Amino acid sequence: MVQLTQFVLASAALAGTALAAPPKPSTGTGLGPKPPLSTGGPKPPVPGFPTIPVPSNKTTNPWPGKERYVVKSYSKKLEQTIAAFTAKNDTLNAAKTRSVQNTSTFHWVTTRALVSTIYDVIKEARSQRKGGKRMIVGLVLYNLPDRDCSAGESAGELSIANNGLELYKKEFVDAYAKAVSSAPDLDFAIVLEPDSLGNAITNQGVPFCANATPVYEQGIAYAIAKLQFPNVSLYIDAAHGGWLGWADNLKPTAQIFSQVVEMAKKINPAAKIRGFSTNVSNYNPFQAKVRENYTEWSPSWDESHYATSLSPYLEELGLPSNFIVDQGRVALPGARAEWGEWCNVEPAGFGPLPGTSTNNTHVDSLVWIKPGGESDGACGLEGAPAAGAWFDGYVQMLVENAENLKPTYL
Secondary structure, eight states: OOOBTTBOOSSSOSSOOOSSOSOOOOOOOSSSOOOOOOOOSOOOOOOOOOOOOOOSSOOOOSOTTOEEOOOHHHHHHHHHHHHHHHHTTOHHHHHHHHHHHTSOOOEEEOSSGGGGHHHHHHHHHHHHOOTTOOEEEEEEEOOOTTOSTTSOTTOOSOOGGGTHHHHIIIIIIHHHHHHHHTOTTSEEEEEESTTHHHHHHHOTTSHHHHHHHHHHHHHHHHHHHHTOOTTEEEEEEOOOHHHHOSHHHHHHHHHHHHHHHHHHHHHOTTOOOOEEEEOTTOOOOSSOSSOOGGGTTOSOSSHHHHHHHHHHHHHHTTOOOOEEEEOSSEEOTTSOSSTTOOSSOSSEEOOSOSBSOOSOTTEEEEEOOSOTTBOOOSOSSTTOOSTTSBOHHHHHHHHHTOSSOOOOOO
16 A cells, blocks of 8 residues: 555555455555455344543544645645646636645655654645644554555565564664654654554454564564654554454454554553554545445444544544544445455545544544545556556546545635
8 A cells, every 4th residue: 555656665556466365445546455355244233332441642633723734745746637627628627636636645654764754744744834833743554564455456575584573673663763852843644554553453364464463563563663752643553444443353353453552661661552543545435325235144244433433442442533534535435346346446435524522532633644536546447557657537536526525716
C-alpha cells in the first residue's frame, strides 16, 4: 500500500499478489499492501461486549483546533487533472480539483532513502502555518522487511533473510525518529505499517506471512518505542472492517495489538500509542448510506461500526480505543460485488473531507491517508498503470463522484 514517487516502493508496486492466498481485501493504497480477506463464511453477530477497565495510558485527541499539513508534491500532480478538465471545458470539476489540492493528506515514507523527505515536509509545514495555530502533519511509516506478505505488489526494499530487521531498526526507524524529533514546533500523527498486523491475524496459513509475523511485531514495537515524543501521536494500523471486523476476528485483533504494545514497553517503559488507523487505501465508507449485501453477517459493516465493535476488546486489554479513518477514496454503493475487491475500484469518489465531526466518540478524525490518484496496481480497470503510478483518469472519476466537495474558482 504505498506509492511511487515519494511512495514508490521497491518492486513492481505496492498492492498485493503473491503466494496463493484468499481473495484480497483492500487496505492498500495503490501503494500499499492488499492482503487477502479472511472471512471464513458468515459470521454471527458480535457476542456480549467484554468488561471495560479504565485504560492506563490516556492521551489527548491531537486533531481539534489545528491546521493540517497539505502535501505539496501531491497538489502539484493534480495540476494535470485540472488541465484535463479545463481542456474539456469542465470548469466545475477543474475547480473541485483545486479544492482537493488544498486538502490535507499524509506523506508516505516507504524506503530508507525517503526518510530525508521528512525534513522537506517539515519545511513546507512551517511555511503553511498561519497565525498562532499548531500545525499537525500526517505521516505514514511503511518499510517492514518482507512487507505485504500476503500480496506482493507492495513488497519493499528489505528482506528478513538479508538482515532486514536490523536495517529497519537502525537505518529506517532511528533515522525517522531523528527527523521527527527535529521539529518540536509541529505535531505529527504517524500511521504505523499499514496492513501488516492484519496479516498476523488472518493470514498465518500463508507460509511467507507466518515467517514474517514475528518480525512485523518486533519492528512495529521498536517503532513505537523510538517515536515517543510529546508532539507525536502514534496510530497502529488496524486494516479495515471488511478484514478484521468480523465477530471472530475482533478479540484476536485486540490481543495482537496488546502484545505489540507490551513489546514496545519492554524497550521503552514509557511507550504508548494514541490509537489505530483504519481503511488505509481501502474504499469502505465511514458511515454507509446503504448497507452492502456482502456485509450482512458482519458487525463492522462500515468503518464507524468497525471502530465501535473493536473498541471494547481494546479497552478490556487496557489499550486506547481511538481511531482515525481514511476516507480519501470511497466506493459508491454497488461498486463492489464483494468486500475483497480492492484494486482501482470503480465507481468511487473522494470521501468526506478530513475533520473531527465524526458522530462517534471513538473516532479522533476522518483523514485522507492515501492520496487519491496513485494507482493500486495494473488491475481492477483496463489500462490501469502499475501500483504507485499516477492514474489521472481515475483521479478525474474521484473528483466527479466526490462527496460534498465544493469548487474553488480562481
